[in-house]
Every structure is written in structure tokens, then in C-alpha cells.
Amino acid sequence: MTLLSASVSRSRRTALTALCILAFLCISCGAGKGNRLREASMRRECRANMNALATDQALYRLNNGVWARRMEDLDELANRDEPLACPECGRTYELEITSEGYAISCPMDKHGRIETGIASWREGVVDAER
Numbered sequence: 562m563t564l565l566s567a568s569v570s571r572s573r574r575t576a577l578t579a580l581c582i583l584a585f586l587c588i589s590c591g592a593g594k595g596n597r598l599r600e601a602s603m604r605r606e607c608r609a610n611m612n613a614l615a616t617d618q619a620l621y622r623l624n625n626g627v628w629a630r631r632m633e634d635l636d637e638l639a640n641r642d643e644p645l646a647c648p649e650c651g652r653t654y655e656l657e658i659t660s661e662g663y664a665i666s667c668p669m670d671k672h673g674r675i676e677t678g679i680a681s682w683r684e685g686v687v688d689a690e691r
């Protein structure tokens with residue numbers, strides 16, 4: 562009788578441990594998913610900002626015949642009080658003039674760049690990892 566109850570309590574303990582592990586896995590998996598969603602939303606926002614800047618750059622060129630050399634010129638054109646910034650690090654975008662035109666890049670170098678209207682990520686796939 563005691564042998565039986567001991568084995569029952571052991572199996573109950575094992576079940577409880579398994580349940581705890583399962584719960585832990587579910588919680589950590591859910592947290593991972595939340596992080597990934599947050600990452601994707603920041604990537605999307607960062608790329609939307611760079612798209613906006615590229616559009617401003619095209620407008621600036623149309624108006625002035627040259628690419629804007631300073632971010633302030635684009636902010637002025639778009640009537641922005643605050644310069645656009647990467648949502649993840651909060652820093653403003655880098656703008657450089659290249660031999661082909663211009664390059665606008667994420668200050669973290671994480672969400673890609675746009676070189677003279679061509680994005681480093683696949684066209685229309687703002688969410689993609691690369």
C-alpha cells in the first residue's frame with residue numbers, strides 16, 4: 562500500500578514538473594513571438610521613413626536639379642519639424658551623396674538603405690528580414 566502511494570505521488574510529481582516545463586516553454590515562446598512582432602514593426606516603420614526620405618529626395622531634385630546634401634533640406638521640403646529617426650535607436654538617418662546619386666541608411670545599419678531610389682530590401686516587401 563505504501564509502495565503504491567509512493568509511486569503514485571512520484572508520477573504525480575513528474576506530471577507536475579512536465580506541466581511546469583510546458584508552461585515555461587509556452588510563456589517563453591509567446592515572449593519570443595512578441596519580440597519578433599515588435600522587431601518587424603520597427604523594421605517596417607524604419608523602412609517607411611526611408612521611403613519617405615527617398616520621395617523627398619526625388620522632389621528636391623525635381624525642384625532644384627540636384628540631390629539634397631543635408632537632411633535639413635529634406636525636412637524643410639516636407640515641412641517636418643522633427644527629423645525622421647529610426648524607431649529602434651532613435652537616431653536620425655544618414656544621408657550621403659554618391660557617384661550615382663545618394664544613399665539614405667538606417668543609423669543602426671540594421672533595417673537597410675535606399676540608394677538613389679533603390680531599396681536594399683525586396684521591392685514591396687517592407688517586412689522581410691533582408
Ligand SMILES: [Zn+2]
Nearest residue numbers: 607647667672
Ligand atoms: Zn532603423
